[in-house]
Amino acid sequence: MNPQSFFSNPILRRELIGRLRSPKALIAIAIVAIVSCTLVLMRWPREATIDLVSQGSIQVFRPVAYAIAIAIMMLTPAFPATAIVSERKKGTLVLMLNSPTPPWVIYVGKLLANVLLGVLLFSVSLPAIFACYAMGGISIVNHIIPLLLVFLGMAFQYSALGLWVSSRSQSIDAALRWTYSILLFLVVLSIGPSVLVGKLSGIGAWISQALTTLSPIPALQQITGSQGQAKSIGIGTGWVEYLIMSALTTVGLAMATLYKLHPTMMDRARDAGKVIEAKQSSWFRRLAYLVDPNRRKAGIPFWLNPIMVKEFRTRKFGRLHWLLRLVAAGAIVSILLTVVAATGTVNWGVDRIASSMVLMQIGFLLLLGPSLGANLIASEVESGGWQLMRASPIPAWRILTGKLMSTFLTLLLLLLATLPGYVMMSYIQPAIGGQVSNVVVSLLIATAMVTILSACVSAYSKTSAAATAASYAVLLILFAGTLLIWLGRGNPFGPVFVERALLLNPAATALAEMKAPGFETFQLIPNGWYVGLAICTAGLIVLVLRIAKLTRPD
Amino acid sequence: MSETVVETQNLTKRYGDFTALDDLSIHVDRGQILGFIGPNGAGKTTTIKILVGLSRPTGGSARIAGVDCSQNASKIKQLVGYMPDKFGSYDNMRVHEYLDFFGAIFGIPGKQRKARIQEVMETTNTTYMQDRYVESLSHGMQQRVGIARTLLHDPEVLILDEPANGLDPKARIEMRQLLLQLAAQGKTLIVTSHILPELSRICNVVAIVTAGKLRAFGSVDDVMSKLCPQRNFEIQVASAEHMPSAEKLLRDVLLDTEPLISSPAELMLRFPTVRSEVELAEFLQKLVAAKLPVTQFRELTSDLEDAFLSVAGKE
Numbered sequence: 029m030n031p032q033s034f035f036s037n038p039i040l041r042r043e044l045i046g047r048l049r050s051p052k053a054l055i056a057i058a059i060v061a062i063v064s065c066t067l068v069l070m071r072w073p074r075e076a077t078i079d080l081v082s083q084g085s086i087q088v089f090r091p092v093a094y095a096i097a098i099a100i101m102m103l104t105p106a107f108p109a110t111a112i113v114s115e116r117k118k119g120t121l122v123l124m125l126n127s128p129t130p131p132w133v134i135y136v137g138k139l140l141a142n143v144l145l146g147v148l149l150f151s152v153s154l155p156a157i158f159a160c161y162a163m164g165g166i167s168i169v170n171h172i173i174p175l176l177l178v179f180l181g182m183a184f185q186y187s188a189l190g191l192w193v194s195s196r197s198q199s200i201d202a203a204l205r206w207t208y209s210i211l212l213f214l215v216v217l218s219i220g221p222s223v224l225v226g227k228l229s230g231i232g233a234w235i236s237q238a239l240t241t242l243s244p245i246p247a248l249q250q251i252t253g254s255q256g257q258a259k260s261i262g263i264g265t266g267w268v269e270y271l272i273m274s275a276l277t278t279v280g281l282a283m284a285t286l287y288k289l290h291p292t293m294m295d296r297a298r299d300a301g302k303v304i305e306a307k308q309s310s311w312f313r314r315l316a317y318l319v320d321p322n323r324r325k326a327g328i329p330f331w332l333n334p335i336m337v338k339e340f341r342t343r344k345f346g347r348l349h350w351l352l353r354l355v356a357a358g359a360i361v362s363i364l365l366t367v368v369a370a371t372g373t374v375n376w377g378v379d380r381i382a383s384s385m386v387l388m389q390i391g392f393l394l395l396l397g398p399s400l401g402a403n404l405i406a407s408e409v410e411s412g413g414w415q416l417m418r419a420s421p422i423p424a425w426r427i428l429t430g431k432l433m434s435t436f437l438t439l440l441l442l443l444l445a446t447l448p449g450y451v452m453m454s455y456i457q458p459a460i461g462g463q464v465s466n467v468v469v470s471l472l473i474a475t476a477m478v479t480i481l482s483a484c485v486s487a488y489s490k491t492s493a494a495a496t497a498a499s500y501a502v503l504l505i506l507f508a509g510t511l512l513i514w515l516g517r518g519n520p521f522g523p524v525f526v527e528r529a530l531l532l533n534p535a536a537t538a539l540a541e542m543k544a545p546g547f548e549t550f551q552l553i554p555n556g557w558y559v560g561l562a563i564c565t566a567g568l569i570v571l572v573l574r575i576a577k578l579t580r581p582d
Numbered sequence: 583m584s585e586t587v588v589e590t591q592n593l594t595k596r597y598g599d600f601t602a603l604d605d606l607s608i609h610v611d612r613g614q615i616l617g618f619i620g621p622n623g624a625g626k627t628t629t630i631k632i633l634v635g636l637s638r639p640t641g642g643s644a645r646i647a648g649v650d651c652s653q654n655a656s657k658i659k660q661l662v663g664y665m666p667d668k669f670g671s672y673d674n675m676r677v678h679e680y681l682d683f684f685g686a687i688f689g690i691p692g693k694q695r696k697a698r699i700q701e702v703m704e705t706t707n708t709t710y711m712q713d714r715y716v717e718s719l720s721h722g723m724q725q726r727v728g729i730a731r732t733l734l735h736d737p738e739v740l741i742l743d744e745p746a747n748g749l750d751p752k753a754r755i756e757m758r759q760l761l762l763q764l765a766a767q768g769k770t771l772i773v774t775s776h777i778l779p780e781l782s783r784i785c786n787v788v789a790i791v792t793a794g795k796l797r798a799f800g801s802v803d804d805v806m807s808k809l810c811p812q813r814n815f816e817i818q819v820a821s822a823e824h825m826p827s828a829e830k831l832l833r834d835v836l837l838d839t840e841p842l843i844s845s846p847a848e849l850m851l852r853f854p855t856v857r858s859e860v861e862l863a864e865f866l867q868k869l870v871a872a873k874l875p876v877t878q879f880r881e882l883t884s885d886l887e888d889a890f891l892s893v894a895g896k897e
Contacts, residue, residue: 327686
């Protein structure tokens with residue numbers, strides 16, 4: 029394909045030019061450039077001495093590589109996740125599918141436009157990467173080219189993932205939510221079996237190794253020379269394996285999306301809304317659902333906030349029957365973790381079990397929280413429901429408390445999932461009772477923070493899709509961004525700076541309290557709590573002012 | 583004696599230098615239906631928002647059942663049922679749950695709410711769809727559920743923004759019947775619509791606004807006679823050969839202010855006039871006396887659309 033015909037794809041031109049015109053894309057690119065250059069500048073030699081072992085350059089190359097990888101993970105899937113579903117909602121997809129342009133041209137146009145945007149994203153960090161090369165100790169063949177190939181593999185894999193999810197989703201926010209949930213599995217959870225269970229043998233080893241190739245983390249560890257710890261727990265894959273898996277998943281996802289990209293994808297009957305009466309419900313249905321979503325609901329009782337009840341009943345994601353399943357799974361995992369450690373099946377201490385449980389909790393909070401919180405106000409404004417509420421006599425404070433409580437209580441329910449594990453842990457080792465209480469307090473603060481910050485983002489957003497994406501970004505910056513700084517502890521970041529950054533993250537406070545590996549030296553309680561509460565209070569004030577503005581007469 | 587329920591006096595709303603509403607004074611009596619007509623951006627929604635307490639005027643006043651709309655917004659919300667042009671649906675919510683939720687936020691106690699929901703569903707003929715999800719309803723069904731929602735707290739005044747918009751002819755007829763039924767029950771209605779012939783069939787009074795100013799207000803007949811004082815007539819002859827003679831005869835008797843339009847394809851001659859019935863009868867006599875085979879001599883009825891265009895066309 030010559031360059032002229034390559035760019036003559038009308039979908040590619042429209043998508044790429046459209047996105048480059050967006051101020052958000054330019055801001056994201058600028059942020060990546062600034063962050064990567066700042067990391068290099070922080071470590072640039074100030075003295076006229078030669079770093080003979082070239083540790084300085086690798087120490088700056090590592091956080092730069094991880095920072096760009098995180099940027100690709102966070103930014104690349106957002107556009108493709110909305111690309112097909114938003115066109116379907118607007119009615120332009122059916123026009124395209126009924127045109128002489130074959131579906132594969134539409135798909136390739138959308139995929140390549142996004143990959144090119146990803147390439148642009150990591151291209152702006154090339155000066156920072158080559159500055160590391162100039163510092164010495166970094167090889168173009170062994171470090172820079174593999175790193176750029178991994179970034180390219182990520183851009184393809186996540187773009188294909190976003191488009192596949194988009195082709196199967198019914199709403200923009202659901203597409204975003206599912207894309208980031210699957211991304212979380214691809215990046216973090218796929219290496220879970222190897223990290224948690226350690227070295228395996230036979231088919232178990234093969235499966236856990238195959239799963240690790242889905243994640244770019246082992247590849248990045250290999251390229252940046254931090255694979256020692258990974259190897260000790262049995263992860264033996266590297267960047268070549270990742271690139272092969274990335275290519276395979278991209279092709280697989282592309283085929284699945286193309287199969288779906290057909291005019292018949294718009295054929296959907298209206299939901300008849302079948303009601304299951306209490307007496308009709310079979311025992312299997314009762315067991316499977318626990319709280320049956322199709323069961324006839326009673327009227328809203330006077331002692332409950334109607335806004336809260338409405339939120340529980342109308343949310344697409346995080347409805348009660350799914351939450352209870354998640355809570356049950358969480359409880360089983362936490363008890364199992366505690367039991368296998370107590371019976372000596374794995375050589376883990378309380379710190380490692382508690383850290384796993386904290387990470388599981390934070391994973392749940394970050395998966396559900398932004399999506400629930402982001403839909404509180406933005407989707408109400410978008411659907412026209414806000415106008416109706418304003419025209420009703422319900423006071424603003426009841427709207428606010430109803431909405432906040434619907435998210436806070438949901439997330440609290442998830443926190444309860446690991447309570448049996450903590451109880452069992454305290455039973456096995458009574459001395460850690462105080463630590464467990466402190467961890468629970470930190471997690472409560474994390475829950476409040478997730479609820480309030482995502483509601484704040486929602487109150488300032490015009491659409492629920494924008495609110496969902498922005499909420500995930502804000503909370504991931506707060507929770508994952510501070511852990512990125514922690515990753516660069518020693519170099520380029522000093523211990524005081526790292527500790528101050530970790531104070532912003534209640535998950536880090538909980539991990540430090542349980543003396544999780546890497547957090548032993550940090551004492552974050554009670555200052556971490558104060559910072560967390562201050563963030564919650566500031567967020568709440570902003571939210572109250574915003575709600576007051578949105579509810580008062582124009 | 584009729585009782586005024588909705589009243590605005592010199593109502594004005596300015597956004598900086600832009601005047602969205604300028605000195606609007608109207609009144610609607612109990613049980614009347616006001617048709618609020620105007621092009622997009624005329625100030626209709628601004629007026630409605632002030633009346634339902636969602637916006638404050640920068641001048642003048644608006645009162646509903648004697649309550650000031652800007653001073654006592656919470657009381658107004660109990661007096662008014664408002665249906666905006668956007669339905670405001672929620673996911674995974676059935677019609678019955680939807681009405682229950684709005685009943686709850688209007689503070690209707692549980693038992694009373696249950697009875698009231700049944701009542702409004704019967705009034706709006708939505709009982710059969712109570713288990714359907716609101717987002718899966720057709721537009722016509724949603725409009726009826728929207729009216730059921732506005733009726734829940736038994737308001738005195740219903741303000742409906744474009745209730746017939748996007749409805750098919752059958753749904754439009756049903757909507758018209760429903761609005762007439764509500765007015766017969768003593769509700770006062772303010773209805774905006776772009777479908778003007780539809781409005782003229784149900785409205786007692788109309789208000790035409792353009793560029794924020796009230797151009798006409800009163801009963802449909804009053805507004806018509808004010809805005810369309812001329813009547814339009816058309817004459818048809820039996821064959822094309824008689825068209826020139828008929829045209830000449832008419833040109834001789836018509837004035838410059840009564841321009842004659844000839845349509846040979848239809849064998850028609852049309853003209854506007856303010857002449858009396860007697861004078862028009864003389865026209866017909868002259869045509870017959872000249873042995874012209876007249877097959878039709880009739881008045882074309884003017885409607886609200888003509889009245890609206892006579893105002894909007896001057897803008």
